[in-house]
Amino acid sequence: MSSRPSSRREELTRVALRLLEEEGPEAVSTRKVAHAYGASTMAVYSEFGSLDGLVVSVVEQGFRLLGAELEEVGASDDPVADLRRIAVAYLGFADARPDLYRVIYAVSPLAGRRQTGDQLLLGAAAFEVLHEAVRRAYRAGRLTRATPYSAAVEAWVSLHGLALARLSGYLDEMPPLEGGPLALLHTLLLGLGDAPERIAASLSPGG
Template sequence: MATRDTTDSPRHRIVEAAVELLENGGPEAVSTRAVAAAAGMQPPAIYRLFGDKEGLLEAVAEHGYAQFLETKRAQLDPDPQDAVEELRHGWDLVVEFGISRPELFAVMNRATGRGADMAHRAGLEILHGRVRRLAAGGWLRVDEELAAQIIQATGRGAVTTWHSTPSDRRDPALLTALREAMVTAITRTEPTVPATENGPAAAARALRAALPDDADVLSAAEQHLLREWLTRLTASGSP
């Protein structure tokens, strides 16, 4: 996502100052006066550029998403060999960000502005790409949309639980347990599509083999048509 400011622009200086104050002192520390002083500017500049404090916090959220997406994209494997391990790595990345930068993470989750929403959608595209690769490999045991929701819910839940637990009682084993519970909930122990095969032909072959002869959800005509389509797709992958 393209940014609207450069690293030496007044807007960028103000956002960076707001982020630093937020992470060191929480939302209460992000007053227009304090941010202006930290950025070496006058308070009217904040109102001119962001409208009000809420507008500034929206810009902070957008900035946080941009940083997070940059990290995710830098670590994105264009051709992952193990879709389940890719899932684990992506979940760990989100949770680590939320644990290490709790105040920014909270502001990002509350943001409703267009810029933050666009960045959030970009992050979701990466998530759905991971889920789609799991589905294509025959690993998913639930619907793709439900899988994505479970991944998001367990990640946010892990961060929330971590920060609500007294520091002397926090155990990293909790994060591992939650991650593995998520993996177990959405993936199979063995893929329904052979790992040595790629493309729709392998998936069609696996689905055709799994179809019951008397599926109640489909009429006889629908079952016949579906089997015909799957047979064509299977044949398309033959040498």
């Protein structure tokens, strides 16, 4: 398969991503990716330097896909309703792409590699979508306690924990959450100073 170097890099990343999602993390190896691409293992090494480089590229692409899902929510006149939609999109991504979600957040290693240090910050752009919605909620006077950054971190930790609990199957064996999966968001908003009646309106499906 002949391609320009840049497109070859992108295609190898797509192949690795497809193997990850169709066969699981154990399917991503230099040999399998090269074979599925239709080239020798040298194609992987020449583009990425090592399997580690390919893993980083897959993680970057995974976060781009997550970020695109969150950005599709857009901004409305109700930033708290936007937070609900972001939460739904985030949990939906994790549910639809469980292996990719676990890999990008270093829950599962890919090809025996678990990202550390700066690699864990590759999701900053996706986090920024959530952070900006939280900042707008503060500017609108809906949230008054803590700071926008700490509130955004708390919101992400809540969503991340909920996503993992859902993926693990734990929640399937427990009584359903009162208020549904977004009950944690409701509690967080209360703690950050929003009014109960406004939260209820914003978190309703039509909010």
